[in-house]
Amino acid sequence: MAQGSYVEDDYQRDTTYVEDRVTREASGEHEWPVEPGRYRLVVARACPWANRAIIVRRLLGLEDAISMGVCGPTHDEDSWTFDLDEDGLDPVLRIPRLKDAYERRFPGYPRGITVPALVEVATGRLVTNDFAPMTLDLSTQWREHHRPGAPDLYPRPLRAEMDEVMQRVYTEVNNGVYRCGFAGTQTAYEEAYGRLWATLDWLEERLADRRYLMGETVTEADVRLFTTLARFDAVYHGHFKCNRHKLSEMPVLWAYARDLFQTPGFGDTIDFAHVKRHYYEVHRDINPTGIVPVGPDLAGWGTPHGRESLGGSAFGDGTPPGPPPPGERVDPAHNPLLGPDGLVRPPAAAPTDGSASAQPRR
Numbered sequence: 001m002a003q004g005s006y007v008e009d010d011y012q013r014d015t016t017y018v019e020d021r022v023t024r025e026a027s028g029e030h031e032w033p034v035e036p037g038r039y040r041l042v043v044a045r046a047c048p049w050a051n052r053a054i055i056v057r058r059l060l061g062l063e064d065a066i067s068m069g070v071c072g073p074t075h076d077e078d079s080w081t082f083d084l085d086e087d088g089l090d091p092v093l094r095i096p097r098l099k100d101a102y103e104r105r106f107p108g109y110p111r112g113i114t115v116p117a118l119v120e121v122a123t124g125r126l127v128t129n130d131f132a133p134m135t136l137d138l139s140t141q142w143r144e145h146h147r148p149g150a151p152d153l154y155p156r157p158l159r160a161e162m163d164e165v166m167q168r169v170y171t172e173v174n175n176g177v178y179r180c181g182f183a184g185t186q187t188a189y190e191e192a193y194g195r196l197w198a199t200l201d202w203l204e205e206r207l208a209d210r211r212y213l214m215g216e217t218v219t220e221a222d223v224r225l226f227t228t229l230a231r232f233d234a235v236y237h238g239h240f241k242c243n244r245h246k247l248s249e250m251p252v253l254w255a256y257a258r259d260l261f262q263t264p265g266f267g268d269t270i271d272f273a274h275v276k277r278h279y280y281e282v283h284r285d286i287n288p289t290g291i292v293p294v295g296p297d298l299a300g301w302g303t304p305h306g307r308e309s310l311g312g313s314a315f316g317d318g319t320p321p322g323p324p325p326p327g328e329r330v331d332p333a334h335n336p337l338l339g340p341d342g343l344v345r346p347p348a349a350a351p352t353d354g355s356a357s358a359q360p361r362r
Contacts, residue, residue: 005285006181006182006283006285006286007182007183007184007285007286008182008183008184009183009184009185009188010183010184010185010188011178011179011182011183011184011188011192013175013178014111014112016111017114017128017129017130017131018105018106018126018127018128018129018130019128019130019133020032020127020128020130021128021130021133021134021137021141022034022039022118022127022128022137022141022142023137023141024141032120032127034141034142034144034145036064036065036066036145037065037067037121038120038121038122039066039067039118039119039120039121039127040066040067040068040069040090040092040093040118040119040120040121041053041057041066041067041068041069041116041117041118042068042069042070042071042080042090042093042098042101042115042116042117042118042119043068043069043070043071043115043116044070044071044072044073044075044080044115044274044278045070045073045269045270045271045274045275045330046073046074046271046274046275046277046278046279047115047116047278048174048227048228048230048231049114049115049116049131049174049227050115050116050131051227051230051269051270052116052131052135052223052224052227053116053131053134053135053138054068054116054269055223055226055227055265055266055269056135056138056139056153056220056223057138058265058268058269058321058324059150059151059153059218059223059265059321060138060139060142060146060147060150060151060153061146061147061148061150061321062138062142062145062146062147063325063328065142065145066118066138066142067092067121068328069082069085069090069091069092069093069119070082070084070328071083071084071098071115072084072274073271073273073274073275073277073278073281074277074278074281074282075113075282078097078099078113079097079098079099079100079113080097080098080099080113080115081096081097081098082095082096082097082098092121093119093121093124094124095124097113098113098115098117099113100124101117101119101124101125101126102117102126104123104124104125104126105125105126105127106126114129114131115129116129116131116134117129118134132170135153135220135223136154136220139152139153139154139220140154147321148319149315149318149319150318151217151218151219151314151315151316151318152219153218153219153220153223154219154220155214155219158214158215158219161214162214162219162220162221165213165214165221166220166221166224168199168202169199169203169221169224169225169228170224172195172196172198172199173196173199173200173203173225173228174224174225174227174228176192176195176196176199177196177228177232177236177240177242178240179192179195179196180192180193180196180236180240180241180242181236181239181240181241181242181283181286182240182286189241193241193242193244196242197244200250200253203225203252203253204250204251204252204253207252207253207256208252209310210310210312211256211259211307211310211311211312212312212314213225215312216311216312216313216316217312217313217314217315217316218260218263218314218315222260223266226257226260226261226266229247229253229256229257229260230257230261230267230270230275231275231279232246232247233246233247233248233296234272234275234276234296235275235276235279235280238293239279239280239283239286239287240286246296248300254300255305255306255307256305256307258300258301258303258305259305259307260314261301261337261344262301262302262305262344262346262347263314263320264320264321264322264323264343264344265320265321266344267301267335267337267344268323268324268329268330268335268338268342268343268344269324269330270330270335271330271331271334271335272298272334272335273331273333273334273335274334276292276293277292280292280293298335298336298337299336301337301344302337302344302345302347302348303347303348304347304348305347323341323342323343324342324343326342328342329342330342
């Protein structure tokens with residue numbers, strides 16, 4: 001399998017996406033109508049950007065409205081592929097490569113083939129791969145199809161502050177780990193490293209006295225930060241050289257990440273085996289041998305986090321999602337914290353001796 005090259009002297013993410021959107025009004029040339037059953041969300045569990053869409057779709061209960069196809073954890077320089085499915089074909093779209101959906105919409109598509117991608121089922125054409133507005137639209141444009149008790153992940157009164165927080169998290173953390181890992185010069189790496197850790201320190205302070213990024217309930221901002229934190233010790237600390245500390249050595253962020261991981265809709269979407277295979281096998285210019293590490297030990301994700309003391313609750317007046325549909329459950333061999341229903345098993349009782357493992361603060 002031929003792999004692409006990722007390291008650059010000063011890595012800059014290509015942010016040119018197909019900017020079409022799915023909206024209730026569908027009034028513009030690049031807007032498609034909200035219509036249950038019309039679209040298929042194509043993801044890879046390995047990818048943090050796709051993991052956002054998996055979590056939001058699940059939290060909102062959109063499984064019946066938007067089907068989901070899952071690519072394998074690795075890809076070549078040409079495309080993500082459906083190698084997990086029988087005969088290597090997506091069972092709905094009946095294509096072997098996600099690139100085929102891009103080509104049906106844009107013959108000779110010149111850019112990278114990325115997930116998440118929304119594909120129109122009837123035509124097999126790509127609709128959009130613009131991952132940032134995609135999840136916000138699931139919250140705001142598909143509201144009539146949300147499950148009862150679904151959270152408001154993009155509450156109107158908080159949007160101005162949320163947008164600022166999410167922008168900083170994106171540039172300095174979500175993309176910051178890639179700027180470290182793909183840096184081709186010492187100077188670029190050190191500059192990215194400094195910015196990453198300055199923002200992680202800021203997040204430690206912000207979350208020391210509030211349970212979630214925006215206060216007492218989960219929002220899209222938490223989803224966006226979580227997908228990077230879930231991969232931090234397994235990949236970014238070593239593979240991307242983001243190694244000032246492990247996540248498990250940052251008391252506030254580690255407790256916050258465990259709190260989310262143990263919340264239905266978050267940890268049950270994480271496939272640690274896919275995550276590690278993707279980064280260590282695909283990025284051969286960083287890891288030439290393609291050897292995938294056995295560790296780290298994942299048991300810590302299931303320990304008490306102690307953040308109940310900060311008040312709030314994930315879903316406020318709403319309710320958590322139920323177990324994931326059987327066909328969409330992560331293989332428990334890839335995430336040993338999962339129970340037979342596909343949900344993260346509740347942690348053991350918190351320690352009664354005041355030990356630091358249960359404390360969210362420094």
